[in-house]
Structure formats: structure tokens, C-alpha cells
Amino acid sequence: MTDKPLLDVRGLKVDFLTAKGLFTAVKGVDFSIGRGEVLGLAGESGSGKSTIALALMRLHRPPAIISEGSITLDGEDVLAMTPERLRQWRWSSVSMVFQSAMNSLNPVLTIFEQFRDVIVRHTGVSTAEARARASELLALIGIPQSRLDDYPHQLSGGMRQRVVLAIALALEPKLIIMDEPTTALDVVVQREILQEIVELKRKFGFSILFITHDLALMGQFADRIAIMLEGKLVEVAPSAELIANPQHDYTRRLWSSMPLLTRA
Amino acid sequence: MQQVSELLRIEGATKIFHMKPMLGAAHEVVALNNISLTIRPGKALAVVGESGSGKSTLGRAVARLFQLSSGTIAFKGRDIAGMRSRADKLDYLRSVQMVFQDPFSALNPAHTIRHHLERPLMLHKKLHGAALNSAVEAVCADVELDPSVTLEKYPHELSGGQRQRVNLARALAVGAELIIADEPTSMLDVSIRRSVLDLMRRMKETRSITFLYITHDIATAQFIADDIAIMYAGQVVEWGPPNLVISTPQHPYTKLLLSAVPDPKVKLDGTGAKSFASEAQAVRALARKTSPEVMEVQPGHFVRKFDTV
Numbered sequence: 001m002t003d004k005p006l007l008d009v010r011g012l013k014v015d016f017l018t019a020k021g022l023f024t025a026v027k028g029v030d031f032s033i034g035r036g037e038v039l040g041l042a043g044e045s046g047s048g049k050s051t052i053a054l055a056l057m058r059l060h061r062p063p064a065i066i067s068e069g070s071i072t073l074d075g076e077d078v079l080a081m082t083p084e085r086l087r088q089w090r091w092s093s094v095s096m097v098f099q100s101a102m103n104s105l106n107p108v109l110t111i112f113e114q115f116r117d118v119i120v121r122h123t124g125v126s127t128a129e130a131r132a133r134a135s136e137l138l139a140l141i142g143i144p145q146s147r148l149d150d151y152p153h154q155l156s157g158g159m160r161q162r163v164v165l166a167i168a169l170a171l172e173p174k175l176i177i178m179d180e181p182t183t184a185l186d187v188v189v190q191r192e193i194l195q196e197i198v199e200l201k202r203k204f205g206f207s208i209l210f211i212t213h214d215l216a217l218m219g220q221f222a223d224r225i226a227i228m229l230e231g232k233l234v235e236v237a238p239s240a241e242l243i244a245n246p247q248h249d250y251t252r253r254l255w256s257s258m259p260l261l262t263r264a
Numbered sequence: 265m266q267q268v269s270e271l272l273r274i275e276g277a278t279k280i281f282h283m284k285p286m287l288g289a290a291h292e293v294v295a296l297n298n299i300s301l302t303i304r305p306g307k308a309l310a311v312v313g314e315s316g317s318g319k320s321t322l323g324r325a326v327a328r329l330f331q332l333s334s335g336t337i338a339f340k341g342r343d344i345a346g347m348r349s350r351a352d353k354l355d356y357l358r359s360v361q362m363v364f365q366d367p368f369s370a371l372n373p374a375h376t377i378r379h380h381l382e383r384p385l386m387l388h389k390k391l392h393g394a395a396l397n398s399a400v401e402a403v404c405a406d407v408e409l410d411p412s413v414t415l416e417k418y419p420h421e422l423s424g425g426q427r428q429r430v431n432l433a434r435a436l437a438v439g440a441e442l443i444i445a446d447e448p449t450s451m452l453d454v455s456i457r458r459s460v461l462d463l464m465r466r467m468k469e470t471r472s473i474t475f476l477y478i479t480h481d482i483a484t485a486q487f488i489a490d491d492i493a494i495m496y497a498g499q500v501v502e503w504g505p506p507n508l509v510i511s512t513p514q515h516p517y518t519k520l521l522l523s524a525v526p527d528p529k530v531k532l533d534g535t536g537a538k539s540f541a542s543e544a545q546a547v548r549a550l551a552r553k554t555s556p557e558v559m560e561v562q563p564g565h566f567v568r569k570f571d572t573v
Binding site: 044045142157186187188189190191192194195196198199201202213214215216217218219220221239243253254256257258259260261262263 | 314315453454455456457458459461480482483484486487510511520521522523524525526527528529530531532533534536537540541544
């Protein structure tokens with residue numbers, strides 16, 4: 001069991017039913033993520049990256065449908081789950097940090113109330129226990145617990161991003177899906193947060209599906225990188241290899257399209 | 265540099281916003297703190313900083329979207345705040361054009377690309393009929409768009425990169441001498457960013473268009489600019505030629521910024537996470553202090569004096 005990958009996706013196909021007919025956004029992709037591994041998923045907007053992320057948690061909504069393929073997480077068939085099982089499973093096994101996560105906090109709830117919603121709903125503990133857990137989580141990401149009763153607008157962008165990350169960690173999931181988690185932040189804050197994620201990952205051993213269009217960042221963070229083009233994975237390779245020796249034409253084009261900083 | 269006069273000279277520019285929120289006490293925000301920079305004709309100055317550093321405020325001040333609290337901005341030697349006549353103002357607004365971050369909201373969805381390019385030519389150059397038509401086709405071709413395909417399209421039918429080209433064409437149409445480009449590529453897909461930057465570089469090199477390029481991405485600044493200015497908390501902490509600033513950074517904030525730029529060859533292993541965070545905090549506190557003194561470390565390379573950590 002331990003040598004098996006945590007997540008295994010085979011022949012995943014996601015269709016959108018549109019007025020003009022069927023549009024296939026994800027055209028049969030295969031990939032897996034090992035325990036404690038960071039898989040980077042890169043590609044331009046419209047290539048189907050975020051569609052995959054949503055499909056993995058079965059959060060895709062009509063008109064999107066998963067028409068083919070299988071998703072197995074920790075030996076369990078995700079596509080066969082009942083709605084009740086799905087509710088328990090989401091967030092406790094797989095959580096997600098969304099694109100522009102800073103805005104995914106509810107503006108009229110305090111930071112604690114957002115933690116409480118997740119913790120109490122899934123574990124049924126008392127509010128006091130949830131509060132203790134929430135302060136523990138905040139400490140983990142370096143935010144003083146005095147901020148627990150603040151509203152999201154009272155925190156800086158970087159802090160909000162950390163809170164979203166802490167909420168994703170709340171139930172100690174096995175996999176965290178991060179969809180462009182640092183796109184809206186400046187590079188210094190981005191580095192701080194990524195360093196923290198790496199440290200937390202070492203502590204808790206979760207796996208990460210990391211989605212971004214910033215290849216340089218992905219090279220720093222991911223163990224393996226998958227390049228996506230028009231709904232297909234065109235190249236999957238360990239980061240160092242993909243950077244040093246890109247095989248696919250499109251991968252090379254993506255690399256050359258980014259001016260990289262040259263230090264004399 | 266002495267014999268060629270600057271196109272734009274910003275001197276002691278300060279902008280204080282008086283905030284009177286609906287809830288809470290009124291307070292002041294110093295968005296620009298005593299900024300002095302110059303741009304030579306046909307060159308590009310990149311202003312690099314994080315969100316909230318005041319870099320966009322600087323661009324907007326140059327575009328004359330508001331008045332400075334103190335200090336001056338002079339275009340070809342004339343203070344822009346002192347322009348009173350309608351002709352002077354129009355001439356300035358024609359010469360200095362702005363290209364914004366979001367290429368979609370900058371174009372009117374209800375009008376064709378032809379309309380977008382015709383309007384500035386009619387208003388500023390008084391062109392009509394066949395002359396107008398050929399001018400529209402010429403500017404369209406200048407930004408490497410095919411006039412026969414593009415002109416009758418609506419903004420939603422174009423990609424982000426094509427829309428940004430239309431915005432650049434609009435600036436060219438009126439004969440802009442200075443283009444203020446505020447994060448023009450940050451909303452574009454990576455694979456087309458380079459081509460828009462290339463176009464801007466060609467506009468600079470072949471048509472002597474001057475650029476004030478505002479960005480958070482120091483790598484693209486290095487790609488396009490002849491001078492680079494690093495901003496933090498309303499102050500320019502370091503400025504000079506990109507190779508000097510990037511290879512021999514002096515100010516702690518510049519060093520921090522450069523160390524945080526993702527380098528694909530260096531893998532993050534989580535060690536030093538706490539020390540990086542505390543260093544970043546210390547450097548921010550340091551860079552936030554107002555410091556009026558400036559040193560020239562090498563010819564053309566300036567740094568604002570800072571307390572040693």
C-alpha cells in the first residue's frame with residue numbers, strides 16, 4: 001500500500017455541454033502523485049488545469065461532466081462516492097487553496113468563525129476545542145492568535161493567504177490542491193509562504209498538486225512537473241530534467257517565452 | 265547624459281492621500297515620498313515595486329490624473345501642473361499615453377477595434393475619410409496586427425495579447441512620445457507576454473518611444489529597461505542601470521527582492537523559512553523609514569541611505 005501512489009488518475013475526461021455541442025476540456029489525462037510529493041501542473045489559461053483541480057474534488061459543476069476515467073485516492077474510488085461520503089471526504093482527505101485565495105474568505109465572518117465552520121462541521125468538537133485548534137493552526141503559519149477575532153479585511157494579502165492555507169490544513173488532509181496560490185502576491189511574500197508550505201509539508205507529510213503558470217516558481221517548488229496543452233498532458237518529468245532538457249516543443253516554447261533574470 | 269535633455273523630470277514628487285473612511289478615523293497615506301527621477305528620450309525607465317509601493321500612483325501622477333501634494337513633474341522642461349491653456353493640456357495628454365494592466369476593461373466592448381483606433385486619430389489629428397482609413401490601417405500594422413482581420417472585430421473576439429496590442433496602437437495613433445505602461449503583461453498568458461514585451465522594445469528602439477514601465481516583475485524590467493528604479497513604501501530606494509542594480513544591489517530591500525525572485529535551478533527545501541521571514545520583516549521596517557539622503561555608489565547608480573541592520 002505504501003509504495004502505491006496516493007492519487008492515481010487514469011484516462012480522465014471532462015466534457016462541457018454547451019449550446020454548440022460537446023466541448024472536451026480535459027482529453028483523457030493520466031497522472032499520479034506519490035505520498036509527500038509535489039506535482040506541478042503548468043499550462044496557459046484555458047488548457048484545463050483548473051478543470052482538473054475541480055474534477056479531482058468532484059467540485060465541477062454542470063455543464064461540466066466527468067465522462068470517462070477514474071480517480072483513486074488512497075485506494076478509494078472517488079467517482080463512486082455517495083454524496084454523504086463525499087461531504088465527509090472533502091477537506092478531511094483533500095483540501096484546496098483556490099486561485100485568488102485571498103478573496104475566498106467570507107468577509108462578514110471573523111477568522112475564527114471560518115475555522116470553526118470547517119472544524120466543527122467535520123469533527124463535531126465543541127466551539128472551545130475548535131478555538132484551541134484554530135489558534136494552534138494560526139501559530140503554525142506565524143500569525144498571532146490575537147488576530148483570531150479579526151475580519152479578513154483587517155489582514156494583509158499575505159496574511160489572508162496564510163489563513164486560507166491554515167484552513168486547508170485544519171483536518172490534516174493527505175492532498176492539498178493549490179491553484180495559483182501566490183499569483184496575487186509580490187515575490188517576497190510569495191517566497192515566505194512557499195518556504196512555510198515546504199516546512200509544513202515536511203512536518204505533516206501531505207502531497208500537493210501545485211497549479212501555476214510561473215515555470216520558474218514551479219521549478220523551485222515541485223518534484224515533478226506536468227505540462228498541459230489543450231486538455232492533454234504533453235510532458236511529465238522530474239523538475240530538474242524538465243528544466244535542463246525539455247522534450248516537447250511546447251515546453252520549450254513556454255520556457256523561452258519568459259524573460260528570466262540574468263545576474264552578472 | 266548632460267547634453268541630452270531629459271524628456272521627463274520628476275523632482276521631489278510627493279503625494280499624500282487624505283483618507284476619510286466611512287468608518288474609523290481620518291488618516292493620511294503618503295503614497296509618494298519625495299521622488300526624483302528622470303527619463304531620457306527614447307529610453308525606458310522601469311519602476312519596480314510590490315503592490316502598495318506607490319508605483320502606480322507615480323504613473324498616474326505623470327499621466328496628470330491628479331495633482332501632486334508637492335514637487336514637480338516637468339515634461340520637456342515644462343511643469344505639467346502649470347499648463348493652463350486647453351491647447352497645452354491637450355498637447356500633453358496626446359504626448360503622454362497610458363496602457364493599463366487589464367486589456368479587456370480598457371476597451372469598450374460595444375465598439376469594434378476600428379472605432380477604438382479611429383477616435384484618437386479624429387480627435388487629435390483631425391483626420392477624415394480616406395486619410396483616416398489609411399492611418400488606422402497603418403497603426404494597426406505597426407503593432408503587428410493584420411488590419412484586414414482585426415479592424416472589424418470586437419474586443420471579445422481578440423486574445424489578451426492582441427487587445428494589449430490595440431491599446432499600444434491607440435497610444436501610437438495620437439503620436440505619443442511617452443507611454444506609461446502599468447503592468448501591461450501581468451494579465452496575459454506567459455506564452456504571449458514575451459511577444460508584447462518584444463513589441464514594446466521594438467517601439468522604443470525603432471520609433472524612439474519613451475516608456476515608463478511599471479511592474480512587480482524585475483525580470484521583465486531587466487528585459488526592457490535602460491534604467492530601473494526600485495520602490496518601496498512610497499520611496500525610490502535604489503535606481504540606476506539594470507545591470508548595476510541587479511548585479512551589485514546596495515539597498516537591503518533590493519537585495520531581498522532579488523533573492524526572492526524564483527530561480528528554477530534552486531529548489532526550496534524549507535530550511536531557513538523562519539530566518540527568511542524574519543529578515544524580510546526587518547528589511548521592510550528598515551525600508552519604510554523616510555530617508556532624505558542619497559548616495560551615488562557608481563556613476564549613475566544611486567541608493568537611498570539606510571540604517572545598517
